[in-house]
Amino acid sequence: MIKPIMRDTQFLAQKAVPATPADTDVLTDLRDTLQANTDRCVGMAANMIGINKRIIIVQMGVLPVILVNPQIVRQDKPYQTTEGCLSLTGERPTTRYETIEVTYQDQAFKPHRQAFSGWIAQIIQHEVDHCEGRII
Numbered sequence: 001m002i003k004p005i006m007r008d009t010q011f012l013a014q015k016a017v018p019a020t021p022a023d024t025d026v027l028t029d030l031r032d033t034l035q036a037n038t039d040r041c042v043g044m045a046a047n048m049i050g051i052n053k054r055i056i057i058v059q060m061g062v063l064p065v066i067l068v069n070p071q072i073v074r075q076d077k078p079y080q081t082t083e084g085c086l087s088l089t090g091e092r093p094t095t096r097y098e099t100i101e102v103t104y105q106d107q108a109f110k111p112h113r114q115a116f117s118g119w120i121a122q123i124i125q126h127e128v129d130h131c132e133g134r135i136i
């Protein structure tokens with residue numbers, strides 16, 4: 001189901017709780033909501049649609065990829081950039097890392113450990129920050 005984008009910064013400042021297989025509906029809602037916003041959005045965290053669970057979705061080229069319970073376990077080569085967010089107005093400066101390594105579960109809850117770099121890594125960092133209650 002397509003959900004409205006949450007702009008309540010008090011809600012968004014909460015740390016998301018771990019997701020379980022009971023949260024499968026959230027995966028569908030995230031996919032539907034990202035799909036409805038691809039003109040202005042490349043990634044989303046579940047709390048952005050009002051669900052305080054640790055689930056993110058990231059547009060990887062044409063493919064939306066779900067990462068459940070993502071954790072950044074390594075980060076290298078910091079750089080400064082600016083980013084916007086659907087939950088905010090305007091752009092803000094932030095520090096990101098060129099290369100990261102992430103542990104997560106896929107939509108079947110199978111565990112992965114994977115390295116990402118560049119643009120995809122930047123989006124993942126932005127969305128994992130949402131899971132921590134950190135907004136740019």
Ligand SMILES: CSCC[C@H](NC=O)C(=O)O
Nearest residue numbers: 041042043084086123126
């Ligand atoms: C460069 S990361 C930007 C991510 C942002 N999504 C919000 O969580 C968006 O604009 O899609």
